[in-house]
Amino acid sequence: MIKLKDNQKILLEFNLAGSAFDLAGEASSKIKRVLQQIGVATEVIRRIAISSYEAEMNVIIHACCGVMRAEIYPNRTEIQVEDQGPGIADIALAMQEGFSTAPDFVREMGFGAGMGLPNMVRCSDQFDIQSQIGKGTTVLMVINH
Amino acid sequence: MKLSEVVHTLQAEVLCGEEWLDCEIDTICGADLMSDVLAFATGRTILLTGLTNIQVVRTAFLSDLVGIVFIRGKKPGADIIAMAAEKGIPLMATAYPMYEACGRLYFRQTQEPKRCGDQVERQSKNFARV
Numbered sequence: 001m002i003k004l005k006d007n008q009k010i011l012l013e014f015n016l017a018g019s020a021f022d023l024a025g026e027a028s029s030k031i032k033r034v035l036q037q038i039g040v041a042t043e044v045i046r047r048i049a050i051s052s053y054e055a056e057m058n059v060i061i062h063a064c065c066g067v068m069r070a071e072i073y074p075n076r077t078e079i080q081v082e083d084q085g086p087g088i089a090d091i092a093l094a095m096q097e098g099f100s101t102a103p104d105f106v107r108e109m110g111f112g113a114g115m116g117l118p119n120m121v122r123c124s125d126q127f128d129i130q131s132q133i134g135k136g137t138t139v140l141m142v143i144n145h
Numbered sequence: 146m147k148l149s150e151v152v153h154t155l156q157a158e159v160l161c162g163e164e165w166l167d168c169e170i171d172t173i174c175g176a177d178l179m180s181d182v183l184a185f186a187t188g189r190t191i192l193l194t195g196l197t198n199i200q201v202v203r204t205a206f207l208s209d210l211v212g213i214v215f216i217r218g219k220k221p222g223a224d225i226i227a228m229a230a231e232k233g234i235p236l237m238a239t240a241y242p243m244y245e246a247c248g249r250l251y252f253r254q255t256q257e258p259k260r261c262g263d264q265v266e267r268q269s270k271n272f273a274r275v
């Protein structure tokens with residue numbers, strides 16, 4: 001096990017491609033492995049993994065491309081996911097449980113339940129979303145260790 | 146309940162992870178929507194699902210599931226089984242459909258111990274009367 005010193009951080013960055021369903025979850029799985037190696041508590045890792053997975057899925061389902069960045073500090077993990085997708089017209093509506101514009105074929109794969117954004121909020125200690133129509137969406141989450 | 150009891154109750158075939166059958170589970174979740182699994186996952190959970198794609202195994206890994214049971218005779222491809230084995234997630238396949246698989250496990254988990262409890266109570270009442 002590697003132990004992070006007070007002033008150290010680990011930065012992980014992944015490019016995400018829209019519609020790459022076969023790879024969905026790979027980036028989040030790599031983040032999880034690193035968190036396991038530095039000995040973060042299991043329940044905390046679960047929350048980080050779920051929030052990053054949902055954010056990763058949203059780029060793959062709803063956008064064309066994006067970047068996911070994880071900054072791991074001794075006391076917290078920050079996940080930032082930025083995409084160049086279509087943006088979200090009504091963020092308050094998108095945040096509601098069950099609201100989804102995902103197409104049927106995505107639902108047949110088991111995604112698009114409209115629970116992604118609510119799951120992110122539930123699992124993170126800080127959550128922020130910004131979106132501009134035609135430009136893209138940025139999600140920032142902080143999970144304390 | 147142990148994973149081996151799940152295998153027995155569902156007459157399931159173990160596709161990988163034979164070595165973890167002794168592991169205790171405390172929650173069983175039946176779902177075909179991965180976000181529902183992610184919203185639900187607590188404790189040592191196994192998932193019953195009709196989906197056999199690679200996302201099921203990734204979802205299991207990311208949310209710390211301790212096993213997956215594929216229902217209605219469905220089985221994933223060899224690549225997916227290999228990935229689950231590498232990630233340490235036991236896979237099982239049962240011929241029962243979702244409703245019946247859940248029903249059998251629910252009965253096993255809840256009714257049976259209660260029936261034993263009833264019996265004990267009845268016995269002690271009899272004993273009191275004597």
Ligand SMILES: Nc1ncnc2c1ncn2[C@@H]1O[C@H](COP(=O)(O)OP(=O)(O)O)[C@@H](O)[C@H]1O
Nearest residue numbers: 058062094100101102112113114115116117137
């Ligand atoms: N990165 C994104 N780009 C564009 N739209 C998004 C993005 N993330 C979420 N949305 C919109 O918000 C809705 C709700 O998102 P979410 O709660 O994750 O549910 P789901 O992904 O299952 O549809 C989506 O259906 C979509 O319309």
Ligand SMILES: [Mg+2]
Nearest residue numbers: 057058116117
């Ligand atoms: Mg989503």
